[in-house]
Amino acid sequence: MSVKRLSRWLVFLFLMVSAPVYAVPEIQHWVSPQGGRVYFVPTEGLPLLDVQVVFDAGSARDGEQFGLAALTSGMLDTGAGDWDADAIAQRLENIGASLSTGVSRDSAWLSLRSLTHPEKLAVALETAREILSRPRFDKNDFEREKNRTLLGIKQRGEDPGELVEIAFFQALYGNHPYAHPQEGFAETVAPLTREDLVDFHKRYYVASNAIVVIVGEAKRAEAETIAEKLLSGLQKGAAPAVLSAPAPLQSTEIIKQHFPSEQTHVRAGVLGMTATDPDYFPLYVGNHVLGGSGLVSRISKEVREKRGLSYSAYSYFMPLRELGPFQMGLQTRNDQAEEALRVALDAIRNFAANGPTEEELEAAKKNILGGFVLRLDSNRKLAQQVAIIALYNRPLDYLATFTEKVKAVTREDIKRAFRTRIDPGKIRTVLVGGGAK
Amino acid sequence: MQFRGLRLALLVLPLSLHAAEPAVHEFRLDNGLKLLVQEDHRAPAVVSQVWYKVGASYEYGGITGISHMLEHMMFKGTEKHPPGEFSRIIAANGGRENAFTGQDYTAYFQTLEKSRLPVSFELEADRMRNLILSDKEFEKEQQVVLEERRLRTDDQPRAKMEEHFQAVAYTNSPYKNPVIGWPDDVSGLTVGDLKYWYGLWYAPNNATVVVVGDVDPQEVYALARKHFGPLKPSHLPEIKPRGEVEQLGARRMIVHLPAKLPYLVMGYKTPALRTMGEEDWEAYALEVAAGILDGGNSARLASRLVRGKQVAASAGAGYNLYSRLSNLFSLEGTPAQGKTLQALEKAFVEEIRRLQEEPVAAAELDRVKAQVLAHHVYERDSMFYQAMQLGMTETVGLGWKTIREYVDKVNAVTAEQVQKVAQKYFVDDYLSVAYLEPLPMPEGAKAPEESAPMGGEHVR
Numbered sequence: 001m002s003v004k005r006l007s008r009w010l011v012f013l014f015l016m017v018s019a020p021v022y023a024v025p026e027i028q029h030w031v032s033p034q035g036g037r038v039y040f041v042p043t044e045g046l047p048l049l050d051v052q053v054v055f056d057a058g059s060a061r062d063g064e065q066f067g068l069a070a071l072t073s074g075m076l077d078t079g080a081g082d083w084d085a086d087a088i089a090q091r092l093e094n095i096g097a098s099l100s101t102g103v104s105r106d107s108a109w110l111s112l113r114s115l116t117h118p119e120k121l122a123v124a125l126e127t128a129r130e131i132l133s134r135p136r137f138d139k140n141d142f143e144r145e146k147n148r149t150l151l152g153i154k155q156r157g158e159d160p161g162e163l164v165e166i167a168f169f170q171a172l173y174g175n176h177p178y179a180h181p182q183e184g185f186a187e188t189v190a191p192l193t194r195e196d197l198v199d200f201h202k203r204y205y206v207a208s209n210a211i212v213v214i215v216g217e218a219k220r221a222e223a224e225t226i227a228e229k230l231l232s233g234l235q236k237g238a239a240p241a242v243l244s245a246p247a248p249l250q251s252t253e254i255i256k257q258h259f260p261s262e263q264t265h266v267r268a269g270v271l272g273m274t275a276t277d278p279d280y281f282p283l284y285v286g287n288h289v290l291g292g293s294g295l296v297s298r299i300s301k302e303v304r305e306k307r308g309l310s311y312s313a314y315s316y317f318m319p320l321r322e323l324g325p326f327q328m329g330l331q332t333r334n335d336q337a338e339e340a341l342r343v344a345l346d347a348i349r350n351f352a353a354n355g356p357t358e359e360e361l362e363a364a365k366k367n368i369l370g371g372f373v374l375r376l377d378s379n380r381k382l383a384q385q386v387a388i389i390a391l392y393n394r395p396l397d398y399l400a401t402f403t404e405k406v407k408a409v410t411r412e413d414i415k416r417a418f419r420t421r422i423d424p425g426k427i428r429t430v431l432v433g434g435g436a437k
Numbered sequence: 438m439q440f441r442g443l444r445l446a447l448l449v450l451p452l453s454l455h456a457a458e459p460a461v462h463e464f465r466l467d468n469g470l471k472l473l474v475q476e477d478h479r480a481p482a483v484v485s486q487v488w489y490k491v492g493a494s495y496e497y498g499g500i501t502g503i504s505h506m507l508e509h510m511m512f513k514g515t516e517k518h519p520p521g522e523f524s525r526i527i528a529a530n531g532g533r534e535n536a537f538t539g540q541d542y543t544a545y546f547q548t549l550e551k552s553r554l555p556v557s558f559e560l561e562a563d564r565m566r567n568l569i570l571s572d573k574e575f576e577k578e579q580q581v582v583l584e585e586r587r588l589r590t591d592d593q594p595r596a597k598m599e600e601h602f603q604a605v606a607y608t609n610s611p612y613k614n615p616v617i618g619w620p621d622d623v624s625g626l627t628v629g630d631l632k633y634w635y636g637l638w639y640a641p642n643n644a645t646v647v648v649v650g651d652v653d654p655q656e657v658y659a660l661a662r663k664h665f666g667p668l669k670p671s672h673l674p675e676i677k678p679r680g681e682v683e684q685l686g687a688r689r690m691i692v693h694l695p696a697k698l699p700y701l702v703m704g705y706k707t708p709a710l711r712t713m714g715e716e717d718w719e720a721y722a723l724e725v726a727a728g729i730l731d732g733g734n735s736a737r738l739a740s741r742l743v744r745g746k747q748v749a750a751s752a753g754a755g756y757n758l759y760s761r762l763s764n765l766f767s768l769e770g771t772p773a774q775g776k777t778l779q780a781l782e783k784a785f786v787e788e789i790r791r792l793q794e795e796p797v798a799a800a801e802l803d804r805v806k807a808q809v810l811a812h813h814v815y816e817r818d819s820m821f822y823q824a825m826q827l828g829m830t831e832t833v834g835l836g837w838k839t840i841r842e843y844v845d846k847v848n849a850v851t852a853e854q855v856q857k858v859a860q861k862y863f864v865d866d867y868l869s870v871a872y873l874e875p876l877p878m879p880e881g882a883k884a885p886e887e888s889a890p891m892g893g894e895h896v897r
Binding site: 043044045046047048077078085086088089090092093094095096097098113115141144147148150151152154155157158159160161260261262263293294295296301304305306307308309310311312331332333363366367368369370371372373374376377378379380 | 478479480481482512520521524525528529530531532533548549550553576577578579580581582583584585587588591592593594595695696697698732733734735736739740743744747750751771773774800803804807808810811812814815817818819820878
């Protein structure tokens with residue numbers, strides 16, 4: 001595609017805080033014979049199927065070996081069962097299927113998209129099953145992928161936007177498993193061995209720790225067979241232990257990293273909310289006003305529209321299994337960093353103290369409710385939404401009740417929720433750039 | 438490689454699917470505005486896009502970046518809707534909106550619940566001819582665009598290197614200029630410049646409106662007549678040809694920038710579908726060549742250079758057949774640990790030579806075609822992408838029907854044709870090569886707290 005830039009502002013798609021619909025699709029749920037949880041939404045109109053297999057095997061499970069979960073996931077399709085990487089790629093690409101794997105802090109996943117043509121789908125599923133259950137972690141592949149990871153980590157050092165994100169999570173989480181970047185650091189990736197990956201896979205890629213999401217043109221019986229087939233090679237295993245909660249922040253802190261860039265990247269925030277937080281809706285709707293709705297949000301208005309200080313300025317909650325961050329972000333010419341940070345923090349403090357106006361709340365609800373249908377208007381978006389519901393054990397009627405819950409949020413709810421979550425005395429701020437001297 | 442087809446081949450997929458091929462309804466208003474409507478009833482939503490035939494390649498020295506700057510200013514209000522109102526109204530209606538500028542077009546879009554389409558049309562029609570360009574709003578937005586440039590280009594070694602690469606690869610084609618514009622040009626733009634550009638290009642007879650979604654085409658047509666119908670057409674300027682002059686030998690450049698990793702970009706001048714004339718199979722053969730090199734994990738660059746020889750940590754190839762002017766067939770990559778830029782370039786050249794000397798194996802060719810077919814179905818999962826295809830092909834002058842030919846044309850490509858285009862276009866006289874040789878970067882040391890320019894009161 002030749003679009004050079006989506007230019008007006010960065011489009012922030014925070015799927016974790018967004019949610020879904022109108023004629024709301026019903027999620028069917030069952031447990032496979034192997035003990036994996038299955039979530040299925042049949043759709044009509046296109047002969048395609050989106051499948052996601054999700055494990056609680058994200059970077060929060062790295063232990064001291066930061067980067068282990070990511071490297072394990074990244075190596076799955078480089079060799080499995082009887083096939084090497086070329087054979088796997090050819091099998092899938094011969095039938096037009098696409099497969100990818102990835103990790104977040106809370107999860108590792110495999111995504112498969114295939115046509116529903118029975119022979120093609122069978123090949124796609126068989127390949128995915130082998131990748132999940134019989135990865136080879138071949139020695140040569142391992143060395144190569146590790147080296148590529150190390151180069152990726154090195155390259156990240158060119159980008160102040162990435163460095164600020166890493167520093168912000170460290171400032172917020174200290175020793176908690178959410179603190180480090182998914183890819184790890186050079187010092188933690190270099191000592192990893194093939195055996196570490198084998199052990200990690202054995203421990204976490206098990207049926208009791210698996211979620212299968214199926215969205216597309218299929219009948220219930222077919223979906224049952226698909227889930228069973230995908231999980232058939234896995235050990236039953238056990239779900240991992242519960243993560244600890246991050247330590248509460250006690251004070252403000254400013255961290256500065258000098259970087260030879262023209263802009264200074266700024267992040268500021270606190271520990272925010274969990275994915276099943278009782279204050280989820282007041283915080284979500286409230287942040288929509290504060291920094292979550294693009295150019296019409298308060299932070300963007302103050303920083304960009306009124307003063308022209310930054311191309312993007314925003315805030316969001318990233319709900320995770322344990323407390324995820326609330327964070328504000330912007331980037332600006334080095335000599336303006338102080339001013340931009342002050343303007344944004346003023347907007348946050350003001351909002352935390354006073355909440356939204358009645359008009360703002362009304363506008364936010366109109367936007368969220370009117371746009372609800374756009375969150376589920378493709379198979380791909382639907383599959384992502386369902387995967388988040390499944391991963392965090394949200395209620396199955398989450399989509400169906402979303403609208404009512406948004407409508408019910410009041411100014412008082414938002415004020416109370418923001419006051420308890422965003423204590424101005426605990427904000428962590430990170431600056432990376434030429435202005436952070 | 439992006440697969441762009443919208444047409445199915447009967448032999449591979451069931452007949453029912455071909456029958457389900459969505460129709461495109463084409464209308465033209467008396468004032469010259471073109472309207473394309475495609476129904477998609479899977480969800481009660483609609484995508485509405487307005488495409489203008491103007492972009493960075495319409496610009497000339499001194500005013501580069503003006504199309505993109507105007508795109509930013511298009512949200513700054515009309516008499517009816519003051520600054521900020523456009524976004525506020527779309528938000529209140531639950532919509533998403535944005536805009537983008539490319540070399541060949543500027544486009545504005547909203548995605549909405551289907552009953553809100555009139556809101557989009559009303560606002561877009563209003564700003565098509567009634568924009569107010571004020572000094573006050575412009576001064577702020579100019580700063581925002583300069584921040585955007587710092588973010589996307591100036592502080593990104595690879596983006597900056599690619600910008601310089603384009604400037605060297607082309608002699609006089611307007612593709613030598615970045616879409617966002619050169620820094621001095623962006624800083625030097627005035628409200629007067631923008632008023633002129635707006636008056637020149639933003640007119641119904643220079644626009645295509647594309648609507649995809651849960652709609653009735655006749656109703657959309659009536660709605661378009663109501664909102665866009667009253668707008669006056671312009672006398673559009675004749676576009677000068679500005680064809681790239683002949684290149685007389687390979688061009689090489691070295692860019693020194695603070696960076697962590699070296700990087701290689703190579704580009705061969707190739708015609709686009711539009712500049713190719715009758716021999717349009719060549720464009721599809723180049724598209725297939727890009728697929729052979731970089732059509733997934735089984736393609737040659739991944740399997741032979743990243744995995745096999747392990748000379749590249751990453752490698753890619755691309756060709757854009759839907760550009761307005763002739764473009765580049767590009768190769769780019771990062772050397773693997775311990776490998777040099779020279780070694781990577783040599784490996785790329787070997788892959789090019791292989792395309793020239795050996796016909797592509799049947800299995801490889803079939804794999805590229807199988808992916809084209811599957812992606813054709815997958816693309817229909819996204820209304821937005823479908824609308825983009827219609828708008829883009831129409832705006833670059835090919836006409837939307839071109840995308841309906843894509844799958845058949847790709848399917849018709851033979852191994853011999855791939856070999857022929859490789860021999861014809863992948864030659865030194867069309868080649869430009871750029872190396873990014875990193876200068877050392879100061880390590881990101883934590884600055885001592887005392888020297889901080891920040892007062893404690895800001896972060897209490």
